[in-house]
Amino acid sequence: MATSKDGGKSAAGSSGSEQKSQPAKRGFAAMDQNQQRQIASKGGQAAHQKGTAHEFDSEEARRAGQKGGEVVSRNRAHMADIGRKGGESRQSANRAAAAAKPGNRQGGKEE
Numbered sequence: 149m150a151t152s153k154d155g156g157k158s159a160a161g162s163s164g165s166e167q168k169s170q171p172a173k174r175g176f177a178a179m180d181q182n183q184q185r186q187i188a189s190k191g192g193q194a195a196h197q198k199g200t201a202h203e204f205d206s207e208e209a210r211r212a213g214q215k216g217g218e219v220v221s222r223n224r225a226h227m228a229d230i231g232r233k234g235g236e237s238r239q240s241a242n243r244a245a246a247a248a249k250p251g252n253r254q255g256g257k258e259e
Contacts, residue, residue, distance in 0.1 A: 176184060195201035204212065221227055 172178075176187070179187075192201065
């Protein structure tokens, strides 16, 4: 198999400023999203028919979610980021509500 190190591009077709591009998608990744869903759905249906599909009961799902939350909350920088974004969002919502009230000092002059 004869392939070149530059991803199969010829030297004549390359420009002076090379950009690294993603390799072309093939197979499942190249399909449109609807087609992917149809194929994945068939796999899920087959697993259920075979009896090997796992179905969470509510307690098992609750415990899985709790584990995920515990893992995420260990990342202090991530949690600080979430809190900061929430605070910014709430602050901007409060400002917008205050600006919408009649007789506020931030809006235009009311006469």
